[in-house]
Amino acid sequence: MKKIIITIIIAIFACNFQAQAQNCNQGAKLAEKTWEKWGPWKPNITLIPFKAEVQKIKNVWNWIAANGGATIGPRLLELDGGNESGNIAGQTKSTFVTPPSFDDRVEITINKYDGRAKTGVVICVQGRDGVTTQKASYEFPNDRNGKVKKFTLNNVRGKIIIVAMKNQSVGNKFKYRINGKKK
Incomplete structure (x- = not known):
């Protein structure tokens, strides 16, 4: 009986630890690959060629997601590009990564419009130096x-x-819309 109780306590602890383990690691890896592709950030780059590059990457990501049968891995969140939407099932996560920002100030809006799941959000930024810094966190x-x-x-x-x-829920879902806009 003691073994069963100890096993249950360990399982509960492990589930709670996994639910709380919230970070930007998956997005940070994609950000690093993005920096490798674009090279150093040049603030005087013009917006038109930059947006064309972003569109190329977005097309590749969409093709991978459509032909891979899933949306596993980070997805592109284009600043001033409208809403992205999704559904996060129990104990899973969604990660979005933007191209480098042209603006000093950006507003990220997340709209939970359906579902009951308690859901944690962490927002980080990564500069060309590869340093990832947490900027905000919240729990719906x-x-x-x-x-x-x-x-x-x-x-x-x-x-x-x-x-x-x-x-962070086992059986509940979290339906959302997300967007990023320059402020």
């Missing part, structure tokens, strides 16, 4: 009420923004 509560949370990020010019969301 376990309730059915829709909720909109806005995050204003300062000093993000030339940095990639990473948004990681993890559903």
